[in-house]
Amino acid sequence: MELTFFIAAAVAVLATIMVVTQYNLIHALLYLVVSFLAISVVFFTLGAPFMAALEIIIYAGAIVVLIIFVIMMLNLTQEDIQHEKEWLKPRIWIGPAVLSMILLVELVYIVTADTPDTYRSTPVEAQAVGMSLFGPYVLGVQLSGMLLMAGIVGAYHLGRQKKKVIHRFLERTDA
Amino acid sequence: MRLNDLLYLLPLLVLVAAAILTMLAVAVKRNHRVIFGITILAHLVALAVLLDLRGIQASLPPLLMVDGWGVFNMGLILWTSLGVTMMSYAYFEQREERKEEYYILLLLATLGACVLVISQHFMALFLGLEVLSVSLYALISYLRTREKSDEAGIKYLILAAMSSAFLLFGMALMYAVTGTMSFPEIGAYLRSTQEIPLLFLTGFGLTVVGIGFKLGVAPFHMWAPDVYEGAPAPVSAFIATVSKGGMVGLMVRFVTETGGYRNTSMLLIFTIIAAASMLAGNLLALRQKNIKRLLAYSSIAHLGYLLVAFLAGNQLGVEAVSFYLVAYFITTLGTFGVVALLSDNERDADQLEDYRGLFWLRPGTAAVFTAMLLSLAGIPLTAGFLGKFYLLASGVNTQQWVLVIMLVLNSVVGLYYYIRVIAVMFAQPEQAPEARKVLHPAISFASGATMAALALLLLWIGVYPTTLVQLIRGLLVTFMASR
Numbered sequence: 001m002e003l004t005f006f007i008a009a010a011v012a013v014l015a016t017i018m019v020v021t022q023y024n025l026i027h028a029l030l031y032l033v034v035s036f037l038a039i040s041v042v043f044f045t046l047g048a049p050f051m052a053a054l055e056i057i058i059y060a061g062a063i064v065v066l067i068i069f070v071i072m073m074l075n076l077t078q079e080d081i082q083h084e085k086e087w088l089k090p091r092i093w094i095g096p097a098v099l100s101m102i103l104l105v106e107l108v109y110i111v112t113a114d115t116p117d118t119y120r121s122t123p124v125e126a127q128a129v130g131m132s133l134f135g136p137y138v139l140g141v142q143l144s145g146m147l148l149m150a151g152i153v154g155a156y157h158l159g160r161q162k163k164k165v166i167h168r169f170l171e172r173t174d175a
Numbered sequence: 176m177r178l179n180d181l182l183y184l185l186p187l188l189v190l191v192a193a194a195i196l197t198m199l200a201v202a203v204k205r206n207h208r209v210i211f212g213i214t215i216l217a218h219l220v221a222l223a224v225l226l227d228l229r230g231i232q233a234s235l236p237p238l239l240m241v242d243g244w245g246v247f248n249m250g251l252i253l254w255t256s257l258g259v260t261m262m263s264y265a266y267f268e269q270r271e272e273r274k275e276e277y278y279i280l281l282l283l284a285t286l287g288a289c290v291l292v293i294s295q296h297f298m299a300l301f302l303g304l305e306v307l308s309v310s311l312y313a314l315i316s317y318l319r320t321r322e323k324s325d326e327a328g329i330k331y332l333i334l335a336a337m338s339s340a341f342l343l344f345g346m347a348l349m350y351a352v353t354g355t356m357s358f359p360e361i362g363a364y365l366r367s368t369q370e371i372p373l374l375f376l377t378g379f380g381l382t383v384v385g386i387g388f389k390l391g392v393a394p395f396h397m398w399a400p401d402v403y404e405g406a407p408a409p410v411s412a413f414i415a416t417v418s419k420g421g422m423v424g425l426m427v428r429f430v431t432e433t434g435g436y437r438n439t440s441m442l443l444i445f446t447i448i449a450a451a452s453m454l455a456g457n458l459l460a461l462r463q464k465n466i467k468r469l470l471a472y473s474s475i476a477h478l479g480y481l482l483v484a485f486l487a488g489n490q491l492g493v494e495a496v497s498f499y500l501v502a503y504f505i506t507t508l509g510t511f512g513v514v515a516l517l518s519d520n521e522r523d524a525d526q527l528e529d530y531r532g533l534f535w536l537r538p539g540t541a542a543v544f545t546a547m548l549l550s551l552a553g554i555p556l557t558a559g560f561l562g563k564f565y566l567l568a569s570g571v572n573t574q575q576w577v578l579v580i581m582l583v584l585n586s587v588v589g590l591y592y593y594i595r596v597i598a599v600m601f602a603q604p605e606q607a608p609e610a611r612k613v614l615h616p617a618i619s620f621a622s623g624a625t626m627a628a629l630a631l632l633l634l635w636i637g638v639y640p641t642t643l644v645q646l647i648r649g650l651l652v653t654f655m656a657s658r
Contacts, residue, residue, distance in 0.1 A: 136236065136237050136238075137237070137238065137298065139184075139235070139238050139239065139299070140238055140298050140299065140302055143290060143299070143302040143303070143306065144302060146191060146194070146283060146286060146287075146306050147302060147305050147306045147309060149194065149195075149198070149279075149283065150280060150283040150284075150287075150306055150309045150310040150313075151309050153198065153276055153279050153280060153283075153313070154276075154280060154309060154310065154312060154313025154314075155313070156276070157273070157276040157280075157313055157317065158313055158316060158319065158328075
């Protein structure tokens with residue numbers, strides 16, 4: 001079981017490095033999804049299946065939505081589809097695919113293994129997570145609500161103006 | 176967590192309720208004056224309920240801990256935030272943009288700082304810090320039409336997120352070693368081991384990066400000048416006071432409760448940071464012609480001074496930190512208040528030239544500004560002098576000779592650039608300034624009265640500090656006894 005943890009962790013690190021080093025946004029996002037999947041497997045091997053599921057639903061799910069937004073903003077034309085065909089070479093998708101394949105193999109192994117015990121201690125079930133979130137840590141949950149409120153109010157204010165702002169380094173100086 | 180425990184959190188609940196109320200009020204009808212009134216009222220109510228919490232020591236396991244130190248810091252934060260609100264009305268009334276969201280964010284940022292000073296758990300620490308930071312991201316770049324606000328906001332966003340990552344990783348490492356995230360339990364673990372594990376030290380070091388960023392001490396100070404310059408003047412005041420004060424409050428609690436003063440490597444790290452901040456802050460301020468940047472460098476230096484008392488770690492040290500925080504908050508509020516007062520609707524009055532001959536044009540404002548600058552420099556009869564005296568006493572008391580000598584030398588260097596600003600104010604104006612658009616007297620009255628009150632407070636504490644010292648000692652009884 002220990003080995004599955006290390007492999008998944010290695011995949012996560014590798015995928016995340018690729019996210020940072022990719023120039024193309026979409027390619028980076030592909031690796032980002034893989035990175036989330038790998039972290040989810042890490043959670044799973046550490047005995048937190050509920051967290052693993054949340055990781056997939058929230059992060060990988062939300063990121064897919066992000067991809068959709070990006071594609072919507074790109075305003076696709078026939079020319080872009082042509083570009084897409086040129087871009088979508090094995091060289092691009094083979095990396096994320098191999099990494100995902102490793103994770104899939106791991107998952108199959110974990111599920112079919114004889115000893116379904118986890119890396120450390122007993123698994124933490126959804127009920128236990130809920131009990132502690134709304135038991136001792138209820139103040140923390142409420143504070144997170146305030147955090148979201150600050151984020152939304154801030155984003156609303158900053159996002160609504162369309163004033164063109166030029167960075168001071170790009171300003172033209174009338175010498 | 177029982178219903179009774181909520182009584183101890185009433186000041187926080189008032190802030191939360193006010194933030195929500197403000198948001199709903201904005202949704203119904205935008206009215207700057209009404210929103211301003213709600214915000215002022217919320218601060219006053221929160222301060223009133225805080226009065227009942229004096230002398231209370233209530234632990235709300237696992238996250239929060241309300242004791243004398245927390246109550247003192249919450250009171251300080253609420254008063255300061257009230258001051259920032261008072262000076263905001265006139266400042267934002269001149270600007271054409273939507274003003275109302277500012278107050279929601281200000282209330283939330285204050286809430287975050289209050290949570291920070293009463294947290295006794297990494298989780299509460301992080302949530303408080305994030306509420307504060309996320310509100311600040313938007314506050315810093317609030318005035319979208321100004322070119323530098325975006326730059327400042329982005330800089331703060333990236334660096335704050337980066338430092339949060341450091342902080343989180345550090346907390347994770349400490350959790351991995353000790354198996355707990357609550358400060359008292361970490362302290363218990365460390366007392367039970369002979370030698371502090373290397374992994375724990377690594378975690379602590381990473382946490383110092385996060386703390387150091389928020390405090391704006393060298394070598395994590397690079398953001399301060401740009402952000403202070405780009406942010407609206409009241410927000411700069413808020414960053415310099417509430418955001419830093421909240422972190423100081425947390426740091427003292429964390430190090431005290433985990434018994435960090437027995438940790439020699441920690442003491443060494445903070446000694447270096449303190450010395451570097453004093454030097455960097457003062458030397459960089461020397462050639463500065465922009466008042467907001469100058470104040471940013473000065474605040475870097477002041478946090479360095481503050482660390483001298485923090486390193487003392489005894490009763491006198493904590494007292495000195497408290498006293499200095501009060502003096503520093505009053506002074507910083509005053510200086511940024513003057514900057515906000517003199518700003519017109521085009522830009523902030525941040526150039527040294529804007530202050531030329533101020534004494535002959537607006538003697539009252541110039542007098543307040545002079546008093547504040549003298550206090551920053553540490554001239555007798557001001558709160559700043561007594562604060563610095565307190566710091567020196569605690570430094571000498573624990574024989575930190577290097578830091579004490581650094582403090583004295585740096586104060587002398589600091590004197591130069593504060594006096595330079597004062598000298599500019601007293602110089603004759605070169606030409607008669609063009610007539611400025613004068614606001615309705617009632618609007619600038621709020622700012623003016625706040626400035627006058629701050630100046631009086633500064634002198635009062637400088638001449639007769641006994642009241643404040645007794646207040647601090649009374650509140651610290653429970654905190655010091657629990658160690």
